[in-house]
Amino acid sequence: MLIEIKNLTKDYLMGEVKVPALKGIDLKIKKNEYVAIMGPSGSGKSTLMNILGCLDTPTSGQYLFNKMDVSQLNDDELSAMRNREIGFIFQSFNLLPRMSSLHNVEMPLIYAGVNKYERRKQSVKALERVGLAERMMHKPAELSGGQRQRVAVARALVTNPGILLADEPTGALDSKTGLEIMQLFDELHHEGNTIILITHEKEIAEYAHRTILLKDGMIFSDLQKNLNSKIEKQTP
Amino acid sequence: MDFEENIKVAIRGLIDHKFRSFLTMLGIIFGVASVIAMLSIGEGAKRQAIAKYQDLGVNNIIVRDKELSNEELEEVRAKFSLGLSLNDAYVIKEIVPGVVDVAPQAEKNSEIRYADKSSKSTLIGITPSFIKILNYEADKGTFINEDHSERNLKVCVLGAGVVKTLFQNQDPIGKMVKIDDQWLEVVGVMKAKALFTETVGELASRDLNNDVYVPLSTFHKRFEFDNKLTSEIKQITIKVDNSDQLVETAGLVRGILDRHHYNNDDFSIVIPFELLKQEEKERRIYNFLLGAIAAISLIVGGIGIMNIMMATVMERTREIGIRRAIGARKSDIMSQFVTEAVAISITGGIIGVFLGVSLSLGISLLTDVSTLIRVYSIIIAFGFSVIVGISFGYLPAKNAANLKPIESIRYE
Numbered sequence: 221m222l223i224e225i226k227n228l229t230k231d232y233l234m235g236e237v238k239v240p241a242l243k244g245i246d247l248k249i250k251k252n253e254y255v256a257i258m259g260p261s262g263s264g265k266s267t268l269m270n271i272l273g274c275l276d277t278p279t280s281g282q283y284l285f286n287k288m289d290v291s292q293l294n295d296d297e298l299s300a301m302r303n304r305e306i307g308f309i310f311q312s313f314n315l316l317p318r319m320s321s322l323h324n325v326e327m328p329l330i331y332a333g334v335n336k337y338e339r340r341k342q343s344v345k346a347l348e349r350v351g352l353a354e355r356m357m358h359k360p361a362e363l364s365g366g367q368r369q370r371v372a373v374a375r376a377l378v379t380n381p382g383i384l385l386a387d388e389p390t391g392a393l394d395s396k397t398g399l400e401i402m403q404l405f406d407e408l409h410h411e412g413n414t415i416i417l418i419t420h421e422k423e424i425a426e427y428a429h430r431t432i433l434l435k436d437g438m439i440f441s442d443l444q445k446n447l448n449s450k451i452e453k454q455t456p
Numbered sequence: 457m458d459f460e461e462n463i464k465v466a467i468r469g470l471i472d473h474k475f476r477s478f479l480t481m482l483g484i485i486f487g488v489a490s491v492i493a494m495l496s497i498g499e500g501a502k503r504q505a506i507a508k509y510q511d512l513g514v515n516n517i518i519v520r521d522k523e524l525s526n527e528e529l530e531e532v533r534a535k536f537s538l539g540l541s542l543n544d545a546y547v548i549k550e551i552v553p554g555v556v557d558v559a560p561q562a563e564k565n566s567e568i569r570y571a572d573k574s575s576k577s578t579l580i581g582i583t584p585s586f587i588k589i590l591n592y593e594a595d596k597g598t599f600i601n602e603d604h605s606e607r608n609l610k611v612c613v614l615g616a617g618v619v620k621t622l623f624q625n626q627d628p629i630g631k632m633v634k635i636d637d638q639w640l641e642v643v644g645v646m647k648a649k650a651l652f653t654e655t656v657g658e659l660a661s662r663d664l665n666n667d668v669y670v671p672l673s674t675f676h677k678r679f680e681f682d683n684k685l686t687s688e689i690k691q692i693t694i695k696v697d698n699s700d701q702l703v704e705t706a707g708l709v710r711g712i713l714d715r716h717h718y719n720n721d722d723f724s725i726v727i728p729f730e731l732l733k734q735e736e737k738e739r740r741i742y743n744f745l746l747g748a749i750a751a752i753s754l755i756v757g758g759i760g761i762m763n764i765m766m767a768t769v770m771e772r773t774r775e776i777g778i779r780r781a782i783g784a785r786k787s788d789i790m791s792q793f794v795t796e797a798v799a800i801s802i803t804g805g806i807i808g809v810f811l812g813v814s815l816s817l818g819i820s821l822l823t824d825v826s827t828l829i830r831v832y833s834i835i836i837a838f839g840f841s842v843i844v845g846i847s848f849g850y851l852p853a854k855n856a857a858n859l860k861p862i863e864s865i866r867y868e
Contacts, residue, residue, distance in 0.1 A: 275781060275862045296785045303783020314778045314865065318472060330461050331783040375782065 221284075222382060222414055223249040223272070228281030230267050230437075241267040243437040245281070249383075249416070254409045256417040256425035259434035266387075268434065269418045273308060273385045274301040286382065303331050307376025311388035313368045315360040321347060321371045322356040328379045346374040350404065366397035373404060383414045390424055402427050462792050466799035469768075480764045481804030483757025484844065488808025488837045489815055490750040495833035496816035498743035500826035505735055511649060511664070512728035513590055515556075517694040517706045519544075519713065521687045522722050529685040537720040539687025542672075544716060548694060552708050556695045559586040562675050563690040564682075568614075568668055569634045570622040577618055577668045579635060581675025589695045597629045597644030604643070605671040610678065612640040616648035617665030638678050640670065687722075702727050751840065757804070758844035765797050765852035769859075776856050777865030786857040793856045797849020798842060805841035809834055 230242040241264045249255055259265040270276035271283060274290060277298070283290040285305060293301065308314075315324045325343040334342070347353055350370040360368050369389060376384055386405070390398030406427060409415050417428050425431050426445075433440040470477045512518065521540045524532065532539070545560040562581040567574055586592065587599045594613065604611050612633065619628055628642045649664040676688070696705050706725050713723060769776070776789055813834075816827040 270862050273781070275865075296787075299780065299783055299785040299788075302781060308781050310865075314774070314781070316775055316778060318468065327779070328782045330458065331779075331785075331788060333458070379783075 221248055222251045222253075222286060223247070224282075224284040224287075226282040226284075228271065228278045228283060230264075230271065230276070231279045241437055242271075242278070245437075245439060247432070247439065247442075249414065251382075252409070252412050252414055254405075254415045254417075254427070254429045256419060256428035256431045257434060258419060258422070258425050258431060259440075260420065263434040264437040265418055265420075265434050267437075269385065269387055269416075272383075272416060273306050274298045299331075303328055304379055305382040307379065307381040307384045309369070309372050309376050309384060309386040309389045311391035313360070313365075313372045313392070315368060315371055315375075317360050320357045320359055321352060321363070321374075324360070324371055325375045325378050328375060332379060342378055343374070346378040347371070349377060350374045364397070365393050366400055369393060369397075369401050370404070373401075373408075377408070377413075383416055384408065385416050385418075387418045388420070389417070390421075391419075398424075459795075462795040463799070465792060466796040469796055470799060470803065476764065477800060477803070480761055480800055481757075481807065483760040484754065484801050484804030484841050485757075485808040485811060487750065487754030487757045487844075488805050488841050489812035490753055491747060491837040491840065492809065492812025492829065492833055493815040493819065493827075494746040494750045495743070495836070496812075496827040496829045497819065497825060498739065498746060499828035499830050499833070500820065501739060502736070503828050504826055505732065505739070509728045509732040511590070512726075513693065513695065514729045514732070515696050515699050515702075516589060516728060517696060517702060517709060518726040518728065519548075519692040519694065519709060520724055520726065521690050522724055524722065526683065526685070529683070532717075532720045532722045533685055535718055535720055537717040537722055539717075540689040540692060540723055541687065542689060544713060545689065545692045547712060547716070548692065548709055551712060552694075552705060554696050554698060554701050554705050556697050557585045557589055558695070559583060559589045559693040560672065560689045561586065561691050561693070562672060562688065564675075564679060566635050566668070566679075568618060568622070570628075570631065573622045575618050575621040575666065577615070577635075577666050578662065579668050579670065579675070579679065581672035581679075582669055583672050586669075586693070589693050593647045594644040595647040596627075597642070599644050600669055600671050605673050608673045608677050609671065610638065610640045610674060611643045611670065613644040613646060613669040614642055615646050615665040615667040615669075617663060618668055619645050635668065635670075636679060640674075699729055702729055754837075754840055754844055757841075758801070758848035761797055761800055761845060762848040762852060764800075765793065765849055766855070768796075769793065769852050769856040772856075773859060773864045773867040776859050777861050777863070777867060780859075780861035781865055789859075790853045790857040793853030794846060794849045797853070798845040801841045801845025801849075805838045808841065809838055812837065 225245055225247040228242055228245040229240065232239045232241055245268065257265050257268060267276070271278050278291050281291070285301070290298075290301060316327070322343055325346055326339050329339040329342060344353070344356065347356055350373050352367060352370050352374065355363060355367060360371065363371065389405070390401055393401065402424065405415055405417070415428070417425065419425050428445070430442070430444050432442045519540065542560055545558045549555055549558045560583060564579045566577055566579040568577050582600055584600055584602050584605055592599065595616065597613070599613055600611070603609070612635065614628060622628070622633065623631070628645060631642050632639050633642055646665070646667075694705070694709065696702055706727055710725055717723065779789060813829055816829050819825050820827040
């Protein structure tokens with residue numbers, strides 16, 4: 221089991237008032253699963269993503285990643301987890317604007333302490349994987365939205381993380397480019413990556429093989445999709 | 457995160473915001489430049505002072521006959537004092553322990569003439585020990601020697617200024633000059649000496665280059681004082697073997713002379729080395745104040761850096777969030793921002809060093825203030841600018857490191 225979450229809760233303090241965002245989540249995700257987490261705003265899906273992505277720690281409960289208890293880690297250890305095991309893909313790309321694509325992709329490896337030569341090699345490979353080998357020296361502003369998101373995907377891939385965590389990855393893209401990105405995710409999944417997709421769009425969620433619906437901080441439904449139906453959908 | 461990457465990011469930051477970086481640096485630039493300029497002015501003054509006292513001899517005690525009016529002279533003579541005498545010099549040398557040698561000298565204002573030119577000079581009668589004690593050097597020819605003294609020869613050695621006035625470009629050696637009513641042969645010329653522009657203790661300032669030296673024996677035999685009551689000797693320079701003993705030796709000399717002069721208090725004692733020490737003590741306080749004022753401008757420069765860094769951190773909240781999300785530790789963010797602050801202060805420091813050095817050179821070229829740039833002052837100024845960068849970059853960097861990743865990544 222790659223991810224095992226037991227009775228996880230998260231409360232926020234709004235002034236003096238404790239507001240529960242997650243009220244006891246139990247969740248298991250295996251390696252090479254393709255999971256979509258859905259839910260309306262305020263359902264707690266962003267909170268769950270932050271905790272899954274080691275950006276935040278739960279109030280109570282357990283989060284085991286590869287059998288390691290993440291909820292007990294300190295700030296530096298969480299940073300190392302994010303660096304090695306989580307590949308973030310954000311709605312707004314979140315690239316560093318003053319750096320080339322290549323340098324952006326290299327960033328996680330810099331923090332991992334990988335040497336210059338190895339860094340360059342792996343980053344070029346990741347950019348080739350997303351089809352942007354020719355745009356390596358371009359800065360984000362010189363790229364289209366779809367290309368920027370591909371750079372972001374390359375940056376997420378470059379450390380060979382345990383999971384790819386995508387937060388509304390098509391939210392800032394037109395439907396055609398969005399489709400291209402989702403096809404890229406399909407390919408990455410076939411190559412053995414574990415993907416967790418956070419979205420509120422049903423069409424996007426349908427690319428995943430399993431859909432978890434959150435409501436009011438709890439899991440409302442957890443559906444494993446029939447693979448045949450997906451094939452039918454892709455070939456209308 | 458490796459150091460090289462930090463430096464690259466910092467330098468790129470500087471280049472991307474050239475004008476802003478330059479404005480931020482201004483405080484450091486002027487701070488470093490003024491520290492260097494202040495220190496170089498202090499060092500210049502120190503060098504001049506040392507040169508001045510070296511002329512007087514750091515191991516010397518100078519006993520000088522007081523300038524007295526005619527009435528005062530009559531009074532002290534009536535009280536049995538003969539003023540400074542050759543005998544005083546002889547007694548000091550024989551009795552006082554630690555005395556290596558003494559150089560008595562007689563002085564008289566004279567007019568010296570050659571061809572149609574003349575010069576007002578101080579005629580000084582000396583013994584050969586004079587040159588050893590005061591480190592005088594002849595530029596050409598010889599200085600007054602034993603032979604000249606023993607045979608009361610009518611020879612003289614001219615100061616550089618006198619040579620310039622009387623001879624211009626001619627070689628004065630071997631020429632006859634007329635001093636008062638006596639003809640003397642020029643046997644030597646002195647090296648030019650620094651202008652003695654300040655009064656040192658009881659020694660009035662004068663231009664040593666206008667001196668004319670003759671053997672003391674010749675002086676007494678051939679020349680007469682305007683006032684018959686004038687003391688035989690104007691000054692006795694005493695060389696001591698150990699500069700630690702200067703004050704004690706001077707005390708002994710005073711005791712002996714007081715007895716010989718029947719407590720008439722008609723002489724004064726100057727210890728150049730003690731004056732130098734005292735002057736240096738005063739100057740050190742003065743220099744420290746100058747340096748401190750300059751250092752304040754460095755600190756103000758540091759506050760400027762802190763101000764800009766605080767704004768930069770705000771502006772780059774999202775970048776910090778992204779870096780944190782992809783694995784930067786707090787310490788990585790911290791060192792990145794400290795490096796940026798230090799990059800600003802080092803760049804400012806380097807520009808400041810150049811500005812400070814040119815300022816110092818400019819001051820000594822365009823004014824008569826002498827400056828001396830010492831390596832230590834550059835190191836102090838530059839080192840201080842680096843320390844300012846680190847200390848004033850620390851707080852903004854800490855703020856940056858403590859931003860929460862989930863909040864900063866959504867910051868617009």
